[in-house]
Amino acid sequence: MALQVFTAVTGAPWESELVGALDRADHGVTVVRRCVDVADLLAAAATGVGQAALLSAELRRLDGDAVSRLLAAGVAVVGLVEPGDDDAAGRLRQLGVSRVLPADADAARIATALREAVTGAPATGRDVGDPRAALPALGVPEDPADRPAGRGRVVAVWGPTGAPGRTTVAVGVADEAARLGVSTLLLDADVYGGVVAQVLGLLDEAPGVAAAARQATAGTLDVARLARLAWAVSPRLRVLTGLARADRWPELRPQAVATVLDQARRLSELTVVDCAFCVEEDEELSFDTAAPRRNGATTTVLEQADTVLCVSGADPVALQRTVRALGHLREVLPDVEPVVVVNQVRRGPVPGDPEQEIAAALSRFAGTRVGGFLPADRRATDAALAAGRTLAEVAERSPLRTALRGLAAELAGVPAPARRGARRRG
Ligand SMILES: Nc1ncnc2c1ncn2[C@@H]1O[C@H](COP(=O)(O)OP(=O)(O)OP(=O)(O)O)[C@@H](O)[C@H]1O
Ligand SMILES: [Mg+2]
Incomplete structure (x- = not known):
């Protein structure tokens, strides 16, 4: 026919x-x-x-x-x-x-x-x-030889509900990667309300990701415009701030988010995306294929990212949530294999050696290996929150900062700094 x-x-x-x-x-x-x-x-x-x-x-x-x-x-x-x-x-x-x-x-x-x-x-x-073909004319940063032109890496920072520390990890990794010489874009794509601007002490009236998505929908977003919409926090770190109000989530349509990521790959060697926790699909809405979906932006980012981090808390409740979230993710996006990073690791909430116990629990209940551990370090995170600055700025020698630096080096594919960073488990 x-x-x-x-x-x-x-x-x-x-x-x-x-x-x-x-x-x-x-x-x-x-x-x-x-x-x-x-x-x-x-x-x-x-x-x-x-x-x-x-x-x-x-x-x-x-x-x-x-x-x-x-x-x-x-x-x-x-x-x-x-x-x-x-x-x-x-x-x-x-x-x-x-x-x-x-x-x-x-x-x-x-x-x-x-x-x-x-x-x-x-x-x-x-x-x-x-x-x-237009890339050189726009003055896009040179790409390292190990990846094709215009293909900066995208790292999605995701994890279950319960504030395990996605934003802390996303901001920390982006800042440390930039300090290690990697041009980096930190993108706040949390459809439940972005806080990256506040955490970094930036004005949240900045146009940010909603404006980029609008331009993407209108077909006018390019590398130069994306760069203009982002804050240049330091010579190598740009920040595209998030939705100031959670009820503006319909502005982050999946197709627009995909286009923003495309342009982000052209703008920066590394794009770190702070994602919302939820990947569930509304069953009623799934019959209406054209209806906007709140979690569509998150699933798009997770689908397109080169690496998906699943940030987990380190106590029994948080670990249980991680196991469930990994199960959901497997149902919705079976091809995505997240790297689990356990944050807020401390003695107390789990018996014995916390890293060993947590690694064993996640292996048993989620069939997952732990990619890295980040220590609980309230002193450092409080100092950063109080000042609206990054850990490197206010808590240079803190254990959390050191671990995030190691994680950033690994994700960006650059040599790890002299001091050891996030510890890996084999
Ligand atoms: N390793 C850590 N040590 C101590 N405090 C931490 C650590 N990581 C995060 N925090 C603190 O935990 C709180 C929640 O962290 P964060 O906002 O990064 O979580 P989130 O997963 O992004 O949460 P949300 O669901 O709100 O997006 C913050 O006060 C943060 O400073
Ligand atoms: Mg957050």
């Missing part, structure tokens, strides 16, 4: 010629509806009669949400731009359209792209205006 396709290229001078050529020749494509605008296209997609949409970059009110809705409705998307219009191609890609062709491509090529989009064959991303 021929592929049923919607077009939304109204107004483009080449529209009727293209639609005619697609329909006429034997390309295995039938245009089932010529949509006049985005609303028309979304309504058509909801009917379930089409498998793909061909749209032009000039389509008014086209944004990331519309593309997400099409994809959620099971409609694959192919974009067309005026030949040579690399800006429009880049914009479409940001909106989540991975296949973009020049409008003068012949009908056979467009039909092939539509079919590939439906079957999910990997897009080459190089048809028109590959955004990576």
Whole structure:
């Protein structure tokens, strides 16, 4: 059966010629509806009669949400731009359209792209205006030789409910990595209300991640704009502050967050993301594939990250929560293998040697090895909170700072500093 396709290229001078050529020749494509605008296209997609949409970059009110809705409705998307219009191609890609062709491509090529989009064959991303071509002009930092250009690493800092210390670890790792010479972006993506700005003594009216997500949805976010939205806390540390109010979570749509991470990889060698705890999916909402999901931003970050840290507390209640959270994560994202970092380790809440006992418990109940231990160090964290500064600034020689420095070196792939950092268990 021929592929049923919607077009939304109204107004483009080449529209009727293209639609005619697609329909006429034997390309295995039938245009089932010529949509006049985005609303028309979304309504058509909801009917379930089409498998793909061909749209032009000039389509008014086209944004990331519309593309997400099409994809959620099971409609694959192919974009067309005026030949040579690399800006429009880049914009479409940001909106989540991975296949973009020049409008003068012949009908056979467009039909092939539509079919590939439906079957999910990997897009080459190089048809028109590959955004990576623009990198040197933007003065993006040099990448180390061991990873491809524009692919900074992303570390997600996640963990169960109960404030195990995600923010403390995220801020500490980002600050220490920057001090070790790695250009770093600290991104607050906690959809239950971000506190990184407050912890670092920054004004929380800063536009931050919500503005970056807005620009991503509008298709206008690039490396330079992302850099402008972030605070330059030190020469190598940038901070993109979080949602000032927890009820603004719908602003962090998964597709927008994915685009922000993409640009973050181009901006910095290392991006450290402070994530919310929850990855559960609302069962009622899961029937409505286009409804916004609060935890979609978190799952997107965990899915895209190169490394996911699961920060655990070190007492029996916290460990139990970690075991449950790891179980949930396995259900929602089976391919993600988090590295467990046990924080607030101290003698008292567990009998005997705490590291040994905790490692044994997590191995028995979660089948997980512990990647590192961070000591309880209230004196240091209180000093940092009181001053709105990092541990390196106010508690340079504290045990927690030393351990975080070691963890940061490991995550950033740079030589560990002279003093030993987070202790590893084999
Ligand atoms: N290793 C540590 N030693 C002592 N106190 C710590 C340690 N790690 C974190 N804390 C303190 O525990 C509290 C909670 O930490 P943090 O805000 O980092 O947790 P969180 O997991 O981000 O919590 P939330 O769920 O609120 O996002 C803070 O007061 C912090 O200073
Ligand atoms: Mg936090």
